[in-house]
Amino acid sequence: MDLYKSNTIKVYNSLSKSKEGFKSINEGMIGMYVCGPTVYSNVHLGNVRTFMSFDMIYRYFLHLGYKVRYVRNITDAGHLENDADEGEDRIAKKARIEQLEPMEIVQRYTVDFHNTLNTFNFLPPSIEPTATGHIVEQIEIIKDILEKGMAYERNGSIYFDVLKYNETEHYGILSGRNIEDSIHNTRVLDGQSEKKNPQDFALWKKADERHIMRWPSPWSDGFPGWHLECSAMSTKYLGDNFDIHGGGMDLKFPHHECEIAQSKVNNNVNPVNYWLHTNMLTLNGQKMAKSTGNYILPNDFFTGENEHLSKAYLPSVVRFFMLQANYKSILDFSDAALLASEKGFYKLMEAVNNLDKIVVSKTSSIDVISWKKKCYEAMNDDFNTPILIANLFEGAKFINLLKEEKQTISKDYLEVLRSTINNFVFDVLGLKNTTESTIGEDKLSGVVEMLIGMRKDARDNKNWSLSDQIRDELLALGIQLKDGKDGTTFSVN
Ligand code: AMP
Numbered sequence: 001m002d003l004y005k006s007n008t009i010k011v012y013n014s015l016s017k018s019k020e021g022f023k024s025i026n027e028g029m030i031g032m033y034v035c036g037p038t039v040y041s042n043v044h045l046g047n048v049r050t051f052m053s054f055d056m057i058y059r060y061f062l063h064l065g066y067k068v069r070y071v072r073n074i075t076d077a078g079h080l081e082n083d084a085d086e087g088e089d090r091i092a093k094k095a096r097i098e099q100l101e102p103m104e105i106v107q108r109y110t111v112d113f114h115n116t117l118n119t120f121n122f123l124p125p126s127i128e129p130t131a132t133g134h135i136v137e138q139i140e141i142i143k144d145i146l147e148k149g150m151a152y153e154r155n156g157s158i159y160f161d162v163l164k165y166n167e168t169e170h171y172g173i174l175s176g177r178n179i180e181d182s183i184h185n186t187r188v189l190d191g192q193s194e195k196k197n198p199q200d201f202a203l204w205k206k207a208d209e210r211h212i213m214r215w216p217s218p219w220s221d222g223f224p225g226w227h228l229e230c231s232a233m234s235t236k237y238l239g240d241n242f243d244i245h246g247g248g249m250d251l252k253f254p255h256h257e258c259e260i261a262q263s264k265v266n267n268n269v270n271p272v273n274y275w276l277h278t279n280m281l282t283l284n285g286q287k288m289a290k291s292t293g294n295y296i297l298p299n300d301f302f303t304g305e306n307e308h309l310s311k312a313y314l315p316s317v318v319r320f321f322m323l324q325a326n327y328k329s330i331l332d333f334s335d336a337a338l339l340a341s342e343k344g345f346y347k348l349m350e351a352v353n354n355l356d357k358i359v360v361s362k363t364s365s366i367d368v369i370s371w372k373k374k375c376y377e378a379m380n381d382d383f384n385t386p387i388l389i390a391n392l393f394e395g396a397k398f399i400n401l402l403k404e405e406k407q408t409i410s411k412d413y414l415e416v417l418r419s420t421i422n423n424f425v426f427d428v429l430g431l432k433n434t435t436e437s438t439i440g441e442d443k444l445s446g447v448v449e450m451l452i453g454m455r456k457d458a459r460d461n462k463n464w465s466l467s468d469q470i471r472d473e474l475l476a477l478g479i480q481l482k483d484g485k486d487g488t489t490f491s492v493n
């Protein structure tokens, strides 16, 4: 059933600065592009929050039956240390410091990114293109912009002529900045002097002899400007004009503003119908960011080894914590807030697992139909996950009352309750079903595996008394070890 036909979603469009009814270009299909990570270091939880918001949005579109082409790129070249086209390429710099090939850096942190997202139960995008895989496309766009007179060459580098563009178009349409502001905010540094105006941005940079990441072009051996890759890859895979472009708020300017200008010149059409921006995850009231050292790595949550954490947490608990906030609101991380989310998460999971214990009646005393409607209304209102979760807790309350036979439900309504809970908890929010008792089992097997390892070490060292002691004491606790040719296994009696 195509649920999208009966569910109109309202999205906050950063371009119009208002909530609009969402209508895709092609019925039943959505093209969505999200700026991916620059793979020069491990992603921190702030990055994860942005990607998680779009994972939730992607999941909801899929749930509604849309066919979605979700493109999320990997930035593996061209992202300089700051936004003013200065400094070293972030990846090249890391490669220099660590004495590795840039592509080793790219590989290492792309793998880390994927592992992290898998741990948090993300769905993979439909296409994950890289900047280095699209150099030819980027050069073609630069040629076109040059031909149209909106860019100029200086010493082998090509710059987009922002002032000229702004004569006929509106540079600042997305971010709300005007050129005067941007002149005011742009530091004029020595290295920039080849630009006509400080607010021009690089489409192509000539590489100096030290720069290892370089490609031939009609203008110089060099590399593309960071903003260009997203224009090239989004329009290549989604068309000149596509439905949704997303990213963190901090990318609105200059990155997304520049994307609009480049694509507009290149294709004579506004590239994106709906711009969606996520708000920041903060720590101690400051944006989580690698550059300031104010961040927590995802892995620290699973080990609990971090000064900001009192204990280890499950990935689904961290996911639940982040989705309890609206993607457009700032979320300040605290251990106390995470602990509260953990409590709520287990309460919800317990209720989900109690669904099987409900006995059906001939009649229903609870109105699951209007409850289900409220769940959809929450998500249709710009993906309002905190309201959805509040409704899911109401569903959990129903389940517990039904289990205790304080309310009644018919077979059909129980099916509505069950499918709605499962759809939203697992498919849309992407949580994994874990209860405190299954955590206990996971922990027990971890401890037994550790003792099996210690017993093996004892045997290897011919410390028979210790190895026998481990085996016998485990047996006394009802845990039997079995030695086989592939190692030792255990069973709990
Ligand atoms: P980067 O690799 O720096 O380009 O960042 C990848 C994505 O993470 C971008 O969409 C950023 O907007 C987003 N991001 C960076 N820091 C935070 C933060 N503290 N909270 C939420 N999103 C962030």
Ligand code: ZN
Residues within 6 Å of the ligand: 034, 035, 036, 230, 255
């Ligand atoms: Zn981008």
